[in-house]
Amino acid sequence: MSSTIREKVDICVVGAGHAGCEAALACARLGFNTVIFTISVDSIALMPCNPNIGGSSKGHLVREIDALGGEMGKNIDKTFIQSKMLNVSKGPAVHSLRAQADKQMYSLEMRKVLESTNNLTIKQAEVTDILTVEDMKHIDDMNEIIPYERDMSNQEIAGVRINTGAIYECRAVILCTGTYLNARCLCGESITYTGPNGLMAATSLTSSLLNHGIKTRRFKTGTPARMDGRSLDYSKMEEQFGDEKIVPFSFSTNPDDIQKDQVSCFLTYTNEETHKIIRENLDRSPIYAGIIEGTGPRYCPSIEDKVVKFADKERHQVFLEPEGLFTNEMYVGGMSSSLPEDVQLKMYRTVPGMENCKIVKHAYAIEYDCIDANILNLSLMFKNIKGLFAGGQFNGSSGYEEAAAQGLMAGINASRLLQGKEPVIIDRSEGYIGVLIDDLVTKESREPYRMMTSRAEYRLLLRQDNADLRLRDIGFEIGLITEVQRDELEKKRCMIKSEIQRYKNTSVGANNRIQSFLLEHNSTPLKSGSTLAELLARPELNIVMLTEIDDDRPSLPDDVLKQVEIEIKYEGYIKRQISQVEAFKKMEGKKLPDDIDYDDVGSLRLEARAKLKALRPSSVGQASRISGVSPADISVLLVYLEHIKNGNK
Numbered sequence: 146m147s148s149t150i151r152e153k154v155d156i157c158v159v160g161a162g163h164a165g166c167e168a169a170l171a172c173a174r175l176g177f178n179t180v181i182f183t184i185s186v187d188s189i190a191l192m193p194c195n196p197n198i199g200g201s202s203k204g205h206l207v208r209e210i211d212a213l214g215g216e217m218g219k220n221i222d223k224t225f226i227q228s229k230m231l232n233v234s235k236g237p238a239v240h241s242l243r244a245q246a247d248k249q250m251y252s253l254e255m256r257k258v259l260e261s262t263n264n265l266t267i268k269q270a271e272v273t274d275i276l277t278v279e280d281m282k283h284i285d286d287m288n289e290i291i292p293y294e295r296d297m298s299n300q301e302i303a304g305v306r307i308n309t310g311a312i313y314e315c316r317a318v319i320l321c322t323g324t325y326l327n328a329r330c331l332c333g334e335s336i337t338y339t340g341p342n343g344l345m346a347a348t349s350l351t352s353s354l355l356n357h358g359i360k361t362r363r364f365k366t367g368t369p370a371r372m373d374g375r376s377l378d379y380s381k382m383e384e385q386f387g388d389e390k391i392v393p394f395s396f397s398t399n400p401d402d403i404q405k406d407q408v409s410c411f412l413t414y415t416n417e418e419t420h421k422i423i424r425e426n427l428d429r430s431p432i433y434a435g436i437i438e439g440t441g442p443r444y445c446p447s448i449e450d451k452v453v454k455f456a457d458k459e460r461h462q463v464f465l466e467p468e469g470l471f472t473n474e475m476y477v478g479g480m481s482s483s484l485p486e487d488v489q490l491k492m493y494r495t496v497p498g499m500e501n502c503k504i505v506k507h508a509y510a511i512e513y514d515c516i517d518a519n520i521l522n523l524s525l526m527f528k529n530i531k532g533l534f535a536g537g538q539f540n541g542s543s544g545y546e547e548a549a550a551q552g553l554m555a556g557i558n559a560s561r562l563l564q565g566k567e568p569v570i571i572d573r574s575e576g577y578i579g580v581l582i583d584d585l586v587t588k589e590s591r592e593p594y595r596m597m598t599s600r601a602e603y604r605l606l607l608r609q610d611n612a613d614l615r616l617r618d619i620g621f622e623i624g625l626i627t628e629v630q631r632d633e634l635e636k637k638r639c640m641i642k643s644e645i646q647r648y649k650n651t652s653v654g655a656n657n658r659i660q661s662f663l664l665e666h667n668s669t670p671l672k673s674g675s676t677l678a679e680l681l682a683r684p685e686l687n688i689v690m691l692t693e694i695d696d697d698r699p700s701l702p703d704d705v706l707k708q709v710e711i712e713i714k715y716e717g718y719i720k721r722q723i724s725q726v727e728a729f730k731k732m733e734g735k736k737l738p739d740d741i742d743y744d745d746v747g748s749l750r751l752e753a754r755a756k757l758k759a760l761r762p763s764s765v766g767q768a769s770r771i772s773g774v775s776p777a778d779i780s781v782l783l784v785y786l787e788h789i790k791n792g793n794k
Contacts, residue, residue, distance in 0.1 A: 152180075154180050155316055157180055158172070159305065164321035164555070166189065168321055168556035170556070174262065180267075180315075184347060187252075189259065191341070197244060198221040198246055199244055201243075202241060203243075203544060204242040205609040208612035212620060212626075213557075213620040215625075218394035219394075224247050224254050225403075228245075236715075238608055242394060271308040273306055273349035274306040288306065297358030300531070300533075317534065317562055319555045320533070321539060323513075327513065332485060351514045359516060364441070364538075366593060369478065370482075370493065371477070371506040372465070372503065376503040382465065382497065385464070396613045411464070414463060433449065463477060465477060466478055473505075516540060516541065518590070536551035536554070537549075537552055541585060542585060554571070577607055587760065602725070611708060641709055648681060649713075682716070734764070734766075737782075739761075755773075
């Protein structure tokens with residue numbers, strides 16, 4: 146198709162999933178004329194898998210997105226139907242909020258936000274080509290690209306072309322294509338060449354990327370079946386309730402405004418009969434029949450993988466979770482599959498409570514094109530094409546939250562490029578977003594990347610509860626956090642500091658009242674005077690208990706009291722991590738010149754030399770995290786940098 150239509154905008158965002166929405170909103174809110182392209186306007190912020198936001202480590206990402214000025218936290222606060230804080234029996238570093246969303250309402254609310262945002266236009270179209278400055282010199286009157294030999298190493302973005310042939314000229318492009326590029330869905334022997342939920346796949350853009358020197362690879366993910374809730378027997382399952390007191394995701398949401406009745410989820414289990422059916426039909430699974438080419442996520446395996454790889458386990462958890470308030474559809478968490486539909490039905494009907502289940506949507510695996518994020522800078526801009534950015538599952542990650550975090554940062558840095566400012570890089574000591582992007586860009590990843598708390602070295606500092614204290618100042622400097630929000634943050638900081646000081650300065654004696662209180666809470670009685678802070682540091686006591694003996698406590702918000710308690714209880718551990726961060730910062734501060742010639746660095750091992758030349762790390766710290774670069778290689782680099790500093794080589 147050819148078209149003579151040409152439009153000029155500032156930024157084009159390709160894809161309107163969770164990454165695309167955050168990217169487009171950031172660009173538009175920062176004042177840039179932005180157009181967001183989507184295969185279907187009905188798929189904006191679609192949740193093709195489980196309609197939930199947050200969870201272990203992912204809740205941290207949502208809080209950080211919100212602290213920087215993103216939208217995901219606000220949107221789930223408006224559309225959740227059950228909310229739960231996970232890991233509350235463990236330390237605060239791993240507490241993570243998780244909320245089940247009304248799938249349709251989440252998408253509609255996000256679309257409403259996009260449609261009401263100034264500088265932002267939604268366009269339903271398939272983007273077929275990225276266009277560089279050189280490409281624009283070789284386009285004829287009908288917007289057709291005349292073939293020519295490209296210089297792949299030093300390109301600059303100039304626009305995109307859509308399936309009608311129309312061209313959108315722009316100064317930055319953000320690719321957030323999710324699982325749509327050359328997608329195909331597999332259910333046993335049945336293969337359909339569509340994107341998720343039967344939506345049209347994007348079939349042309351990959352060839353344009355390849356023509357511009359961008360290599361792609363195949364990853365795969367999957368989703369379980371959806372059941373007609375009326376066909377399930379919930380009396381045979383364990384009912385799972387939400388929290389009595391709901392905690393919002395967004396720091397801008399008033400907790401009192403979201404306390405409401407919640408729906409229940411349900412827990413059941415597979416059994417030996419389930420596993421037997423799966424084992425007997427493995428030859429019909431595309432995964433084990435060799436039909437699937439892409440690599441799947443190790444940390445979110447299909448039920449076939451679970452049965453094969455964990456053969457000693459007698460059962461696996463199955464969660465039945467509602468898709469929304471106005472539908473009977475139930476999501477079967479923990480049983481994603483690509484087995485044929487007839488096998489799926491037999492398999493699901495062996496699970497207690499699902500003996501008479503009716504499948505509304507069968508489970509399937511989906512394969513798609515994505516990139517190895519090693520070809521991106523930490524700003525998420527391609528190393529070989531100035532102005533071209535990428536975010537989300539296109540970068541080899543999995544999950545809505547990981548996608549949204551990357552989309553936000555890509556949108557921020559595309560805007561910064563147009564503003565003539567340095568990119569915003571959240572480092573590993575500042576946020577889970579920093580860990581996520583650094584891992585994707587620096588480390589080798591042979592499977593879809595999933596965020597986990599164990600990936601964060603400084604997780605006691607990077608808690609979900611203090612994301613605003615860590616990152617909201619950065620959001621204000623970027624321009625996505627208002628002055629009013631920044632002032633509220635300063636008030637919160639002052640309250641926390643003042644209350645910690647009061648706890649440290651308030652003494653309590655070993656009188657009968659205090660001793661009785663301690664005995665009542667199974668705490669050792671005092672032999673001499675103590676401070677409230679010393680009592681709060683005891684593991685068996687908490688800040689709510691101390692209300693009984695703290696007559697002068699001021700009225701403070703729950704989130705302030707939470708910070709006071711954590712800062713006092715974990716003071717020693719926090720100080721230790723702060724000192725570790727200082728050492729980390731020193732290594733991150735040792736920048737590697739953009740034009741460094743690693744062939745000139747003597748004594749580097751061959752593997753390290755090859756990896757450094759390929760990845761071009763920005764600092765010694767980043768270089769140290771590259772697989773194949775040893776501590777000895779880092780020492781060599783440090784000596785080399787010192788020689789350069791002194792004018793030698």
